[in-house]
Amino acid sequence: MEAGEPRVIAIGEKGSALLPSVVAIGPDGAITVGERAIEMEPHLTIERDGQVSAVGFAGGEYGAVIRSVKRYMGLGGDEIAAEDRARYAFADLSGPVVRFQIGRRVFTPSQISAEILRDLKDGAERALHAAGKDEKVERVVITVPAYFNDGQRQATKDAGRLAGLEVVRLVNEPTAASLAYGLNKMATGNVAVFDFGGGTFDISILSIKEGIFEVLATNGDTHLGGDDIDRAIVDWLIGELRDSLKLDRHVWNSARTAAEDAKKRLSDVAGTDVVVDLPGHSIRKHLTRTALEQMAAPFIARTLKRCELAVADARITPADIDAVVLVGGATRMPLVRRRVAEVFHREPLCSINPDQVVALGAAVQASVLMGTQGDMLLLDVVPLSLGIETMGGVMERLIHRNTTIPTSVAEGFTTAVDNQTHVDIHVLQGERELAKDCRSLARFKLGPIQAQSAGVPRIEVTFLIDANGILNVNARDERTGREHSIDVKPSYGLTDDEIERMLEEAIDLGEQDLEERLLISARNDAEQILGALQKQLGEFGPLVDVGERERMEEVAGRLEAARTGTDRELIAKLVEELNEVTTPFAERIMDAAIKLALEKKSVEELS
Amino acid sequence: MIECPSCGRRQEPLLICAECGSPLAAPLDCFAALGLPRKLTIDLDALERRYHELSRRIHPDRFASSAVAVRGASLRATATLTRSYRTLRDPVARGLYWLELNGEKLAENNKRVPPELAELVFEVQEQLAEMRDAPADSAAARELASQVGARRVQLQARMDDALAELDRNFAKWDQPAQEEMLTLELKTILSNIAYLRTLIRDVDRALENAKAA
Numbered sequence: 001m002e003a004g005e006p007r008v009i010a011i012g013e014k015g016s017a018l019l020p021s022v023v024a025i026g027p028d029g030a031i032t033v034g035e036r037a038i039e040m041e042p043h044l045t046i047e048r049d050g051q052v053s054a055v056g057f058a059g060g061e062y063g064a065v066i067r068s069v070k071r072y073m074g075l076g077g078d079e080i081a082a083e084d085r086a087r088y089a090f091a092d093l094s095g096p097v098v099r100f101q102i103g104r105r106v107f108t109p110s111q112i113s114a115e116i117l118r119d120l121k122d123g124a125e126r127a128l129h130a131a132g133k134d135e136k137v138e139r140v141v142i143t144v145p146a147y148f149n150d151g152q153r154q155a156t157k158d159a160g161r162l163a164g165l166e167v168v169r170l171v172n173e174p175t176a177a178s179l180a181y182g183l184n185k186m187a188t189g190n191v192a193v194f195d196f197g198g199g200t201f202d203i204s205i206l207s208i209k210e211g212i213f214e215v216l217a218t219n220g221d222t223h224l225g226g227d228d229i230d231r232a233i234v235d236w237l238i239g240e241l242r243d244s245l246k247l248d249r250h251v252w253n254s255a256r257t258a259a260e261d262a263k264k265r266l267s268d269v270a271g272t273d274v275v276v277d278l279p280g281h282s283i284r285k286h287l288t289r290t291a292l293e294q295m296a297a298p299f300i301a302r303t304l305k306r307c308e309l310a311v312a313d314a315r316i317t318p319a320d321i322d323a324v325v326l327v328g329g330a331t332r333m334p335l336v337r338r339r340v341a342e343v344f345h346r347e348p349l350c351s352i353n354p355d356q357v358v359a360l361g362a363a364v365q366a367s368v369l370m371g372t373q374g375d376m377l378l379l380d381v382v383p384l385s386l387g388i389e390t391m392g393g394v395m396e397r398l399i400h401r402n403t404t405i406p407t408s409v410a411e412g413f414t415t416a417v418d419n420q421t422h423v424d425i426h427v428l429q430g431e432r433e434l435a436k437d438c439r440s441l442a443r444f445k446l447g448p449i450q451a452q453s454a455g456v457p458r459i460e461v462t463f464l465i466d467a468n469g470i471l472n473v474n475a476r477d478e479r480t481g482r483e484h485s486i487d488v489k490p491s492y493g494l495t496d497d498e499i500e501r502m503l504e505e506a507i508d509l510g511e512q513d514l515e516e517r518l519l520i521s522a523r524n525d526a527e528q529i530l531g532a533l534q535k536q537l538g539e540f541g542p543l544v545d546v547g548e549r550e551r552m553e554e555v556a557g558r559l560e561a562a563r564t565g566t567d568r569e570l571i572a573k574l575v576e577e578l579n580e581v582t583t584p585f586a587e588r589i590m591d592a593a594i595k596l597a598l599e600k601k602s603v604e605e606l607s
Numbered sequence: 608m609i610e611c612p613s614c615g616r617r618q619e620p621l622l623i624c625a626e627c628g629s630p631l632a633a634p635l636d637c638f639a640a641l642g643l644p645r646k647l648t649i650d651l652d653a654l655e656r657r658y659h660e661l662s663r664r665i666h667p668d669r670f671a672s673s674a675v676a677v678r679g680a681s682l683r684a685t686a687t688l689t690r691s692y693r694t695l696r697d698p699v700a701r702g703l704y705w706l707e708l709n710g711e712k713l714a715e716n717n718k719r720v721p722p723e724l725a726e727l728v729f730e731v732q733e734q735l736a737e738m739r740d741a742p743a744d745s746a747a748a749r750e751l752a753s754q755v756g757a758r759r760v761q762l763q764a765r766m767d768d769a770l771a772e773l774d775r776n777f778a779k780w781d782q783p784a785q786e787e788m789l790t791l792e793l794k795t796i797l798s799n800i801a802y803l804r805t806l807i808r809d810v811d812r813a814l815e816n817a818k819a820a
Contacts (some may be wrong), residue, residue: 168671212659370670377663379689404695406667408686465666466682 001372006180006363009354011123018355019120023112025102033119037065056065064088064102069116071199071223072098072109073159074152085248096491110503113159117142121165138164139409141366145200146172147220147383149429150441150471157470162502165561168369170468173197174204175215175380176361177327180352182208189322190216192311194340194348195358196303197328199225204309205314205321211375216314217402218383219306224299226263227372233259233297237276237285251278266292267332293335300339307343312401314517324348327357380403382465387437398463401431408464412478413446418454422447425461427471440491446475522571526563529575532557533582536589543588551581609633612676622665622684630665632683637691637704647705647777649695658692697774702797711790721799725767731758731806735813752817759810766803772796 001007008017016035024037049257066088072080074168077093091099091106099106121137144156153170160167174193182191189211195202202220234255255276271288274460303427311318324340326348331337340348352360354583367373382405387397398409412422423446430438449457458478467469537544544552559574608618613629620633622640632637638645663669665688694700706712719726734755742792743750773796780789 169668211658212662313646365668368668371669371672377659377666377668379662379666404689406682406686407689407693408683464682464686467685 001363001367004367004373006360006367008359009124009127009158011120019116019123021068021069021116022065023069023115025100025105025107025112029103029105031114033113043124064100066100066112067138067459068199068227069109069112073113074149075109075223076220080582095390101130102406106293106476108155108502110155110162113156117159117163117165118394121163135167141169141171141362141369143173143176143362144219145197146174146195146202146204146471147200147222148172149222149384149439150386150469151439152222153468153470157468167468169365170470171362171365171378172202172204172215172218172380172383172469173358174202174218174325174327175206175213175378176359176365177325177348177352177357178204178206178208178213178361179364179376180357180361181323181349182213183324187322190314190320190514191325191346192307192321193321193327194303194307194331194338195220196330197225197325198227198330201225201303201306203310205310205316212377212379214379214404215381215402216316217310217312218381219313220383221302221306221311224302226328227328228299229263229292229296229333230256230259232299233274233287233292234264236287236295237274238278238283251276262287263292265335267334269566274576289334295337296333300336303336304339304343307340318344321346325380326350327354329355330345380467380469381405382407382469384429384439385431386427386429386463386465386471387438387442393394393435394432395428395433395435395438399465405465405469408462410460410462413459413461414447414455415452415457416454419451420454421449421451423449427463427497441471442473442491444473444475448554519566519568519571521562522575524577526559527570529578529582530559530563533578536585540585540589540592542583543592548581548585552578552585555581608718612674612680622661622688628664629677629686630670630681632680632725633687635687635691636708637694640687640691641695643695643707644742646781647701648781649701651696654695655691658688661688678803698770698777699797699800702777702793703769704763706790706793706797709790711794721795721802724802727762727803728756728806731755731762734758735809738817748817752814755810755817759807759814762803762807762810766800766807769796769800769803773800 010017011019019034020038022037026030026032046219063269073592074085075098077090077095077098080090080093080098089101091101097108098110099108101212117140121140121250124137125135128137140160142156144153144161148156156170177193177195179192189207191208193202193204193206195204200220200222201224202218204218205216205344207216208214213420234252237259238255258274258276262272265272266287269289271286274287276283276286284583311321321344324344324346326337326340328607331340331348331350331354337350344498364373364376365378368378381402382399383401385397385401386399387395388411390396399407399409413425415423425443425444425446426435427444428435428438431442432438444461446459446461449459459475460478461473461475463471473484533552536554537549555574555578558569559578562570562574565571609620609631610617611624611626611629611631614624616624616626618625618631620639621631621637622633622635623629624631633749636645639663641650641654643657662685665681665684667678667681667685670678673681684760694704734751738748738751738755741751776792776796780793
């Protein structure tokens with residue numbers, strides 16, 4: 001924030017403000033984030049056992065390049081689509097948390113996200129340093145799709161913690177966008193925020209009144225985005241070749257890039273040629289905007305259905321909406337803008353860059369949290385209903401979707417049979433009638449309860465949803481007033497112990513990585529000086545006397561031997577020593593070179 | 608009496624400390640949380656203003672850098688406030704809550720169909736059953752769907768009437784010495800509304816399914 005206005009900091013190598021959410025992990029655990037990770041992806045594709053997901057790194061071992069890790073946040077192994085299983089190698093998918101298998105190591109989506117956050121933190125600190133402000137980034141506001149469930153939010157918070165950051169608040173992306181737009185003109189009225197990104201869709205309806213941004217309703221789909229449209233184009237482009245041609249990942253990647261580029265071009269022109277290079281030949285097809293719009297229509301129709309539901313939940317009509325805000329790259333499509341305008345009977349606002357508006361809004365929220373925007377306040381909602389499993393596997397709603405947060409509800413529990421000492425509680429999230437169709441959030445075991453007749457114990461369990469939309473649970477024995485211990489087992493996601501262990505591992509690995517890097521760099525130095533010496537002895541041999549040559553070869557021999565070992569300090573010492581004994585030789589070479597150059601020059605002058 | 612986590616003052620339960628203005632995690636009923644008398648008639652605009660004003664003072668966003676105890680009090684106080692606001696804002700939820708405060712409950716003896724709705728309920732359920740049995744995408748199915756669509760309009764009209772009746776009666780019931788009658792009448796209207804709500808939900812679901820088929 002500068003003078004009350006948010007500004008996006010450019011942190012990329014090329015001065016870009018966007019860090020692509022791409023993470024490359026080498027077989028040795030070396031991590032690369034952003035543009036450079038993308039560069040590692042296509043030309044290093046290696047096929048192994050018919051699986052094209054592996055990426056080759058030096059040494060013939062395997063690593064991986066992971067895109068849009070946000071899509072995997074908070075998912076269980078059983079929620080991974082077949083398409084994703086073909087793309088990445090996963091460790092044991094029966095577990096409660098998805099884990100990417102990379103070499104012999106496994107990484108959770110939270111760990112991968114933590115790398116992106118760490119990179120952003122470093123970049124921001126560098127940029128602040130360059131601007132003369134030596135400030136550390138320690139506390140963060142992270143934005144999430146509004147329709148993220150409890151597990152996805154928890155996983156996002158875990159990522160922040162793993163990156164060594166204190167997550168002060170998770171803010172819903174459409175809500176953040178409304179903050180960015182609402183800042184200048186503290187208007188009063190209802191706003192619809194249509195957020196169509198690469199992988200997720202959100203619609204939020206807000207009421208703004210004297211600086212209070214109150215979310216009335218939100219709806220969305222965490223698996224619907226511009227990527228779906230790209231995939232439809234890819235299918236049209238090369239889908240018929242799927243079986244006849246053995247398509248490797250390289251082809252899919254270039255087809256996807258071609259599709260995405262064509263989609264972007266068609267926002268400005270009526271038709272364009274799309275070219276995909278295949279081994280041996282290339283495919284060229286003509287795509288018109290009309291044809292693209294036909295492919296995109298079903299996906300856009302799904303977003304509009306969500307809009308209808310959100311407006312109904314907000315208990316208003318589309319005519320009551322005073323402004324529509326567009327967020328996310330996919331809203332650049334003219335068809336999206338047209339359809340949104342039709343549904344809400346007004347032209348949408350898109351004056352703020354749709355890729356940056358969420359970040360700008362998050363900065364505004366951060367300054368609200370710092371107490372420097374005293375007149376603004378955000379009242380957000382929980383996107384999905386929360387309840388518990390009751391008799392017959394039915395979901396009983398305790399907190400309805402679109403309830404303003406923070407909120408809490410207390411529910412009384414008792415025992416069903418005599419002398420029962422524990423009560424099992426299964427917490428669910430979702431809108432379906434049956435427990436099995438809702439998402440399992442956690443299982444609690446209440447107790448130990450004093451053995452009594454059935455129905456006598458009275459335990460009050462309080463479900464509290466905080467301002468991040470994350471559930472907290474507390475239980476109290478009504479008769480004794482004692483707080484009950486709750487053994488919380490998240491159905492999906494990481495337990496506190498697991499996070500602690502990952503943090504310890506990260507620290508250990510950090511030290512190990514540093515040691516490895518220093519060793520590699522010492523070896524490189526050794527290799528370089530030994531190579532140079534060899535070359536110079538070959539070219540300038542006559543400039544060395546016998547005793548000098550022996551001394552140099554003796555040190556070089558010892559360095560050669562040390563180079564294959566792991567004693568970094570010995571290598572460094574011998575490099576230094578060899579450098580010293582070869583200095584006189586190097587100086588003579590320099591002299592000779594200068595003399596030669598002068599002679600040549602004088603010859604040229606004469607001629 | 609509760610103790611303020613910020614200044615330590617012991618006081619009557621409130622959402623905001625009378626001494627230092629910090630949030631308090633006090634157990635309060637919905638009316639008390641918003642500083643209102645226990646009356647069924649509520650000015651909704653004033654209620655919203657009060658809710659916003661209190662939110663500005665106790666919301667967790669205002670205490671992001673405070674001590675853990677203060678942050679916890681802010682979280683709990685705001686949860687109580689939002690819950691109270693949502694309950695009182697909706698006339699039906701307000702009525703049900705009022706019953707609960709008076710030791711009454713609707714759910715337990717609400718199994719019987721209210722007499723004045725019996726005929727309607729019967730007819731609608733008949734139609735819904737026919738709709739389920741009709742072959743998908745047949746002329747009969749389309750005809751039934753349009754009949755049920757007309758029913759939906761009729762049900763909404765009945766619902767609007769019931770809500771208006773509820774609203775009219777709130778003022779009457781707020782008069783003292785009406786307790787006995789009040790509880791019975793309130794129960795009847797709320798029970799009708801609950802029934803209509805279930806019917807409308809079933810009809811909407813059936814229409815949605817017909818559309819999808």
